[in-house]
Amino acid sequence: MKLHQQLFCPLISALILWGAPAMGASTKIVIADSQYVMADGDTLAAAEEKVLQRAQRKAVEEAGIYLEATFHDVEKESGGKSTQASSLEIRTIAAAITETEILESRRSFERDRPVFFVRIRATVNISSLAEAIRRLQSDQQLAQHFRQLQQENHQLRSQLQELQQQPIGVRMLAIEPGGKSAAQQRARMLLETALHTHNLRDKIQLSTDAAILDDRYVDPLIVRGQTYLRLVSLAFSQQAQPSDYSDHLDKARIDFDRAITLDDKNVWAWVGKGDTFTWLKQWDEATAAYEQVxxxxxxxxxxxxxxxxxxxxxxxxxxxxxxxxxxxxxxKKLMNAQTPESWIPYQKEAYALRSEIYVKLNQPEQAIEDLSTVIRVDPTNATALVNRAKLYRERLQGRLAKDDLERACVLGSNPACEQLP
Structure with a gap:
């Protein structure tokens, strides 16, 4: 594999306004255009989405805003094909642009590669950017902590037994009168330590201390709640009884509820609430929390x-x-017209399940359509091929059925091989 082309544009890690609008003006109308050369790994929908994102980014920057982000395109060539990947903090763009109108859209070819062009009129909300960037920084920190907890299985399992044997006590913290700012600073230092420690007992204690020092600080509650849920996951993996980790679930629920009370727009508080309800098998409440996120x-x-x-x-x-x-x-709540194409592979189990339901309801056409979606995103799914072949046979479409069975047989499906002549 060789690197065919690389463009790297680091952007200033701050919110900078130049030519700022007059006081009181919170929005700005900008016309911007962009083009994108389609890579081999792109679908048409993905390419159209990328060129639109580039135009939106350009509109935000032309409005006078440097985004806190690093944007780079990397095009790689391997086996005669090229793929292109983009990294961009599009959350910030979404926060900045309140309305996008496409003025012109066209496609052309350059060296046998499709080129997408778009010109847009964007309404950029400047006043919301500072808050969006502040939240982005906090979210990145909490997301990093979340991933850290997911990756530490081996070390954490031994700590689970220690925590079960030695419950964490409550330490008394002395807070000097009138020293609110000092207490807040100390709370942030404690949380920073908690984020980087790998010991769950210390992590819980440090985040508890931080929450006591600053009772309006949301992040310690989320870190502690995430840690309690990690303990639940570890206990479950060791085949513990629900009663063995119900206390951790209760504590996590309290932490996330408190965090939402303090900041009802904190996405990680809502994710934690959804995860807690998922463990409790309260599906309606869990999905409502994730929808809120x-x-x-x-x-x-x-x-x-x-x-x-x-x-x-x-x-x-x-x-x-x-x-x-x-x-x-x-x-139906899950699979709707607004679902981005890139998420369909993650929904293949849902499509397969819906195909089974359609079969039960004697709706073979819909079942075939869903199975075709599964096969499109997962061509090696032998079960879907066999199930679709069965439906084709029932509809007297023998050639299509035979094609599916042959593909499934090549993939190692014995039931498929047995049905071939």
Missing amino acids: LDLDPFTDIARQRLIGAYTTQARRQAETKSWQQALATL
Whole structure:
């Protein structure tokens, strides 16, 4: 593999306004255009989305805002094909642009590569950017802590037993009268230490101390709540009884509820609340929490992943009780026209489940359509191929059925091989 082309444009890590609008003017209308050369790994929808994002970014910058982000394009060539990847803090763009009108859109070819061009009129909200960037910084820190907890299985399991044997006590912290700013600074130092420690007992104690020092500080509650949920996950992985970790769930729920009371726009507080309800198998409450996250920030990928899992699990339980229409209604909330193309691979289990329900309801055309979606995003799914072949046979479409069975047989499906002549 060789690096074919690399463009790297680091942007200033601050919010800078030049040519700022007059006081009281919070929005600015900007016309901007951009073009994008389609890579081999792109779909048409993905390429159109990328060229629009570039134009929106340009509009934000032309409005007088440097985004706190690093943007780079990397195009790699391997086996005669090229792929292109982009990294961009599009959350900030979404916060800045309140309305986008496409003035011109066209496609052309350059050296046999499709080139997409778009010109837009964007309404840029300047006044909301500072708050958006502040939240982005906090979210990145909490997201890093969340990932850290997910990656420390081996070390944390031994700590779980220690925590079960030695409950954490409550330390008394002396807060000097009138020293609020000093207490806040100390709370942030304690939280920073908590974020970097790998010992769960210390992590909980440090975040507790930080929360005591500054009772309006949301992040310690989220860090502590995330840690309690990690303890729940570890206990579950060791086949513990629910009663063994119910106390951790209660503490996590209290922390996330308190965090939402202090800041109802904090996406990680809502993610934590959704995760807590998921552990409690309260699916309606869990999905409502994840939906709230996506309302606040549509680019919070972990919430969308959780939502896909929650809706699919809920629909499967409904299907197991033969509540077909109820299961379809649940899946409809998940699979709608607004779902980005890039998320369909994550929904393949939901599509497969819905195909089974359509078969039960004697709706083979819809079942075939869903199975075709599964196969499109996962061509090696032998089960979907066999199931679609069965439906083709029932509709007397023997050639299509044979093609699916041959593909499934090559993939190692014995049932498919046995059905071939």
